[in-house]
Amino acid sequence: MFWLWFWESWFDRTADWAAAQADAGDADELAAIHVASFARGWDVPEMEDLLRDRAVIACKLMREGRAKPFGFAISRIAGDEAEVLSVAVAESRRGSGGGATLMARHLGRLAGHGVRRVVLEVDEDNGAAIALYRRFGFVEVGKRKAYYARKDGTRGAAKVMALEMR
Numbered sequence: 503m504f505w506l507w508f509w510e511s512w513f514d515r516t517a518d519w520a521a522a523q524a525d526a527g528d529a530d531e532l533a534a535i536h537v538a539s540f541a542r543g544w545d546v547p548e549m550e551d552l553l554r555d556r557a558v559i560a561c562k563l564m565r566e567g568r569a570k571p572f573g574f575a576i577s578r579i580a581g582d583e584a585e586v587l588s589v590a591v592a593e594s595r596r597g598s599g600g601g602a603t604l605m606a607r608h609l610g611r612l613a614g615h616g617v618r619r620v621v622l623e624v625d626e627d628n629g630a631a632i633a634l635y636r637r638f639g640f641v642e643v644g645k646r647k648a649y650y651a652r653k654d655g656t657r658g659a660a661k662v663m664a665l666e667m668r
């Protein structure tokens with residue numbers, strides 16, 4: 503039993519990242535990651551409703567060859583524009599390229615649906631997320647004051663970022 507646990511945890515940390523389409527069957531696990539990542543987490547029914555919405559594109563992050571999700575990216579499409587509603591990687595797996603794998607797949611899927619412009623809001627103090635979005639070519643196009651409720655009860659300003667996909 504110890505070896506099974508050891509192998510599984512070793513595999514979950516070292517296998518390559520992979521990303522795939524998420525659907526309503528992933529709602530439980532993705533809601534748990536959301537709740538652990540944000541001040542106002544989405545519960546399972548909320549997550550399930552989003553994943554069933556035909557205008558919503560969702561991707562999940564996994565280890566190659568495994569089913570368990572460690573993260574997600576969710577966007578809503580309107581015409582040729584999409585808004586990124588949420589992106590998160592499980593805290594214990596951050597900083598190892600999972601977010602980049604997820605965004606690459608997610609933006610590719612949005613482009614495949616005819617999206618030409620992607621917009622999002624991000625807490626201006628969220629260095630990891632801003633680095634991730636800049637890496638993919640997002641630029642700051644605006645700012646919203648006192649937009650975010652943080653876990654510590656304070657409110658943070660949001661950067662509005664956009665990516666033109668050509």
Ligand SMILES: CC(C)(COP(=O)(O)OP(=O)(O)OC[C@H]1O[C@@H](n2cnc3c(N)ncnc32)[C@H](O)[C@@H]1OP(=O)(O)O)[C@@H](O)C(=O)NCCC(=O)NCCS
Pocket residue numbers: 539588589590591592595596597598599600601602603623624625628629630631633634637
């Ligand atoms: C934002 C988030 C999804 C990034 O996921 P990740 O798996 O850590 O991302 P990666 O390991 O692929 O790293 C992405 C970039 O962030 C940088 N980064 C990672 N952690 C960082 C940190 N703590 N501070 C600054 N930059 C950081 C990496 O160096 C990398 O930048 P590079 O491409 O220029 O090298 C993750 O931190 C997260 O889930 N945060 C909580 C939820 C959240 O804030 N979501 C965004 C809402 S807008």
